[in-house]
Amino acid sequence: MMIKxxxxxxxxxQQTVEKLNVPPDYRRYYSQHADxxxxxxxxxxxxxxxxxxxxxxxPGFSFLPFLWxxxxxxxxxxxxxxxxxxxxxxxxxxxxxxxPHYGDLxxxxxxxxxxxxxxxxxxxxxxxxxxxxxxxxxNFNPIPFLQEVQRVLRPGGILNLTVPNQAKLDxxxxxxxGKSVLPPIDTYFLQMDDRNRMKYAPHWREYTLREFTELxxxxxxxxVRATHFQTFQNRSPLSAALVVKRALATVVTRLFPSLGALCxxxxxxx
Numbered sequence: 001m002m003i004k005x006x007x008x009x010x011x012x013x014q015q016t017v018e019k020l021n022v023p024p025d026y027r028r029y030y031s032q033h034a035d036x037x038x039x040x041x042x043x044x045x046x047x048x049x050x051x052x053x054x055x056x057x058x059p060g061f062s063f064l065p066f067l068w069x070x071x072x073x074x075x076x077x078x079x080x081x082x083x084x085x086x087x088x089x090x091x092x093x094x095x096x097x098x099x100p101h102y103g104d105l106x107x108x109x110x111x112x113x114x115x116x117x118x119x120x121x122x123x124x125x126x127x128x129x130x131x132x133x134x135x136x137x138x139n140f141n142p143i144p145f146l147q148e149v150q151r152v153l154r155p156g157g158i159l160n161l162t163v164p165n166q167a168k169l170d171x172x173x174x175x176x177x178g179k180s181v182l183p184p185i186d187t188y189f190l191q192m193d194d195r196n197r198m199k200y201a202p203h204w205r206e207y208t209l210r211e212f213t214e215l216x217x218x219x220x221x222x223x224v225r226a227t228h229f230q231t232f233q234n235r236s237p238l239s240a241a242l243v244v245k246r247a248l249a250t251v252v253t254r255l256f257p258s259l260g261a262l263c264x265x266x267x268x269x270x
Contacts, residue, residue: 036233040162059130081200143218160265161216166208
């Protein structure tokens, strides 16, 4: 299946969630982030690629693994967190021939232990690994995680990563006004309560692009491409003030790309 336009992208996603009977609550994430998901897919050129085996880490309810299975890779594997909502989605993956795995990255990588710090996959298994806006949620050293991603990639395999840009425009404006850019204090209390979804939610560590590439080079990857990327969350309706704010942000980030919302890195296993 060839998907060449945003319209075809949206139509595929809509058909998929209807075919799989996805509950409305689980569709909300996609509806809020559809622009970013489409633009990021294009930035990495994924719909022009073909892979034998692809792993996505932390897709949540983006529904992207269904697109990868249909248009990008013969074999698609998902590694996801252990929340009950995500586990409920396993049947939909199986129905579409996608192999889901579940685990708690906080437990796997929270302590330095070579025996424990392992993803549940054979070495050199995947041609491509995708991990978008996930690493900012890590409250542990990311190096063992990246070393594991490198292990499961085949030689020459590609890792596509995004993280929020710590130096993006709105963060700088917050600092100038004396506001914190770190998670609010009540996040710590919410994360302690297993009855909510806050276990994986806080952004414990965001990165500048220079920091991000330094981390990736230090763990043995070759940088194919690294850049800043501007995108917005889907909201409807948009107030007049927000329309103006986004228009200004678009102009400013085009002039000064380092103020963009995301850091994007495509790297290769040596």
